[in-house]
Amino acid sequence: MKLFDSIYKRKSCRKYKMEALSKQKLEEINDIIKTFDFILPNHSIKHRFETEIKGKFLVEAPHYLIISGKGEPNELENIGFLYEQLILWFSENNIGSVWLGSAKGLESNSEDIIGIAFGYSPEEIYRNEKEFKRKKIEEITNDIDNPCIKAVHYAPSGMNLQPWYFEKQGNKILVYKQKLKLPISKLYKLTDLDMGIALLHYKLACTHFDKTFSFVRKTDDKSKKGYELFGEITES
Numbered sequence: 001m002k003l004f005d006s007i008y009k010r011k012s013c014r015k016y017k018m019e020a021l022s023k024q025k026l027e028e029i030n031d032i033i034k035t036f037d038f039i040l041p042n043h044s045i046k047h048r049f050e051t052e053i054k055g056k057f058l059v060e061a062p063h064y065l066i067i068s069g070k071g072e073p074n075e076l077e078n079i080g081f082l083y084e085q086l087i088l089w090f091s092e093n094n095i096g097s098v099w100l101g102s103a104k105g106l107e108s109n110s111e112d113i114i115g116i117a118f119g120y121s122p123e124e125i126y127r128n129e130k131e132f133k134r135k136k137i138e139e140i141t142n143d144i145d146n147p148c149i150k151a152v153h154y155a156p157s158g159m160n161l162q163p164w165y166f167e168k169q170g171n172k173i174l175v176y177k178q179k180l181k182l183p184i185s186k187l188y189k190l191t192d193l194d195m196g197i198a199l200l201h202y203k204l205a206c207t208h209f210d211k212t213f214s215f216v217r218k219t220d221d222k223s224k225k226g227y228e229l230f231g232e233i234t235e236s
């Protein structure tokens, strides 16, 4: 199985066996992360393994990865893009996982951004395509037969908001980010991270279908009601 195949079967796992993964497996995880791609230049992202964390909406798991940064440009979308590769790798390796949006290390660290719980699960960690709860594809694109957008359609997002719209315009795809409304916009600040996750799914599909993928970040507040421009994909 490849990361691309995991897109269509992965689901968030919220029930774990509390047995620890072997030291060897944890080292393998640390090594595999080093092989993953960034979407835009950024060198401030770090992670560490923890067994106890704090935050809201947590799940009990034997292991957590806490990801931190320095608030540099492109940090959130890079975290989404980079660590979604790990989420899919976990799935490929029969390890359950879930993003945890408010997780922080026990010793309060303002640089902590997000966590991922992971471990083996006593439950099924896969689902079939019909079981994904997602918006209608027409709500996230005008290019509904594009297989790369189908891969985005199944991407996870905080609170399952799926805050993206992919608009085909000629040979480009304009990528939009939804402007969240109150009260959610007060509570949820990780939309850029969600965008990174969606772009990773798009990119994996391009690779799978032998297309090249290039992404540039662009911003503009006016072009689409309820959304702001996030960037532009060129594929060939």
Ligand SMILES: Cc1cc2nc3c(=O)[nH]c(=O)nc-3n(C[C@H](O)[C@H](O)[C@H](O)COP(=O)(O)O)c2cc1C
Residues within 6 Å of the ligand: 010, 011, 012, 014, 056, 057, 058, 059, 098, 099, 100, 101, 102, 154, 155, 156, 157, 158, 159, 160, 190, 193, 194, 197
């Ligand atoms: C950035 C982000 C933050 C998330 N935070 C939490 C969380 O705090 N607690 C939780 O149980 N699930 C969390 N999730 C998981 C989402 O709720 C889940 O991905 C979404 O509902 C779609 O379900 P699926 O992953 O099973 O496809 C988060 C997901 C993302 C991408």
